[in-house]
Amino acid sequence: MRVLVTGARGLLGAAIVREFRGHADVIARDHQQLDVADDRAVAETFAQARPDAVVNCAAYNDVDGAEDHPADALEVNAFGVLALARAARRAGASLVHYSSDFVFDGEARQPYTEEDPPNPRGAYAASKLLGDWFALEAPSAWILRVESLFGTPAPGGTRVGSLGTIVDRIRNGNEVPVFTDRTVSPSYTTDVARATRDILARRPPAGIYHCVNDGAATWADVAAEAARCLGRPLRMKGITLETAALKARRPRYCALSSAKLARAGIVMPPWQDALRRYFAERIS
Numbered sequence: 001m002r003v004l005v006t007g008a009r010g011l012l013g014a015a016i017v018r019e020f021r022g023h024a025d026v027i028a029r030d031h032q033q034l035d036v037a038d039d040r041a042v043a044e045t046f047a048q049a050r051p052d053a054v055v056n057c058a059a060y061n062d063v064d065g066a067e068d069h070p071a072d073a074l075e076v077n078a079f080g081v082l083a084l085a086r087a088a089r090r091a092g093a094s095l096v097h098y099s100s101d102f103v104f105d106g107e108a109r110q111p112y113t114e115e116d117p118p119n120p121r122g123a124y125a126a127s128k129l130l131g132d133w134f135a136l137e138a139p140s141a142w143i144l145r146v147e148s149l150f151g152t153p154a155p156g157g158t159r160v161g162s163l164g165t166i167v168d169r170i171r172n173g174n175e176v177p178v179f180t181d182r183t184v185s186p187s188y189t190t191d192v193a194r195a196t197r198d199i200l201a202r203r204p205p206a207g208i209y210h211c212v213n214d215g216a217a218t219w220a221d222v223a224a225e226a227a228r229c230l231g232r233p234l235r236m237k238g239i240t241l242e243t244a245a246l247k248a249r250r251p252r253y254c255a256l257s258s259a260k261l262a263r264a265g266i267v268m269p270p271w272q273d274a275l276r277r278y279f280a281e282r283i284s
Contacts, residue, residue, distance in 0.1 A: 001200070002027065004051035004093075006036055006084070007058030011161055012098065012146070014154035015189035016055050019197055027051065031058065036080030046087045053094040053200050056084050056135075063102070064247040066124035073123055078130035085137035095138035096196055099208070100128040101147035101184070106251025111185065111216055113257045114145075114208045122248040132208060142199050144192070144211040145256060148222075151189030152281055166223050167282075170232050179219040180238040185212035185255045186222060188274035190281070195266050204264035213271035216255035225272055229279045 001024045007013040008028035020026045027049040034045050036058045059077055060066065066073035081097055088095040102125035103118040120126045135141045150163035160168070163186065169176045195211050217225075220238060227234035241250055258268045 001025065001052045002050060003200075004045070004049050004054045005029065006034055006054070006056045007031065009154045010057050010059070011149050011151055011153055012189050012192060013057035015151050015193040016057055016196060017154075019190070019193035020055075023197060024053075034058075036084055037075040039083045042083045042087050046091050046093075051091065051093050053096065054084055054088050055196060056081065056095065056097045059098070060124070060127065063122070063124045063250075066127065067122060067247045070123035070127070073127040074130065077124070077127035078134055081131040082134035082137060085135050085141065088138040088141075093138075094140040094142075094200060094203075095135060096142050096144065096199065097131065097135040098192075099132050099143050099145040100125070101145060101254035101256055102251060103129045103132065103145070104251055104254060106253050108253050111255040111257035112210070114210060114260050121251070124248060136207075139206075140203075141206050142204075143208045144196065144199075145208065146187045146192055146211055147254060147256060148184040148186045148212075149189055149192070150186060150275075150278060152278075162219070163222065163226065166219075167226055167230070170223070170227050170230055170234060173232075173235070175235045175237050176223055177237045177239050178223045179241065179244070181218065181240045181252060182250060183216050183218050183253045183255050184222070185214075185216050185258075186271040186274065187212045188269075188271075188278055190277070191268055191274055195261065195268065198266045199264075202265060204266075209261045209264070210256040210258050211261055212256045212258055212268060213274045214258060214268050215271045217271065222271075222275075225275055226279075229276055
């Protein structure tokens with residue numbers, strides 16, 4: 001199988017490349033090599049790569065920046081996905097695309113399922129929801145909603161995610177500002193990548209799936225568990241969504257349920273287990 005990976009130098013893209021190498025012929029493209037919003041570049045890449053599957057990790061992730069530059073977010077998160085989906089349809093290729101918990105408003109009291117209605121509250125969130133819909137232009141498309149990604153970056157990569165920043169602060173003995181009122185389902189990129197490969201192998205019914213590590217926690221809980229894993233004290237500074245100076249609204253409760261994915265035979269490990277394996281990977 002030939003797999004085209006877009007956004008290959010991002011936190012998730014790097015994990016996808018690592019997971020698929022040895023199992024498939026991987027064609028990795030970062031943003032400099034392929035701008036997914038450029039229809040002509042997408043068509044040329046498909047003609048050269050002749051992929052059987054496309055795994056789209058390209059994304060505009062500046063949540064606050066999207067409020068000032070919504071067109072930039074739409075270009076990558078929506079219209080770039082549409083270009084890939086149409087190219088996949090013409091090539092007869094499968095498409096895996098990653099979405100976000102931000103498509104929900106955060107007013108829930110239990111983990112969101114795929115049946116819960118989206119209600120995006122900002123430009124970034126709206127662009128990701130449009131990407132969900134546009135991805136379905138491909139005949140075989142799986143949209144995997146992930147959130148709070150953590151993992152090992154690509155060689156020379158600088159993006160470490162929120163958890164990576166927390167870990168660095170704990171290790172350096174610095175104060176760690178974390179949300180005490182924002183509940184998430186952390187997603188280990190290694191587990192998301194493995195689930196992605198399983199999806200392309202098992203080929204469950206196409207559509208939307210939540211692909212996060214099992215369980216829910218506040219960022220304060222996650223930071224405390226990270227400190228325990230490190231054996232270091234936690235100098236936590238609790239903050240709330242009301243006190244944080246954020247331009248874009250964040251969903252307060254954004255935990256996702258991966259039960260649908262489990263019913264397809266792909267079970268995601270608990271986030272605490274994922275966190276321990278993440279630290280073991282960093283040490284090795």
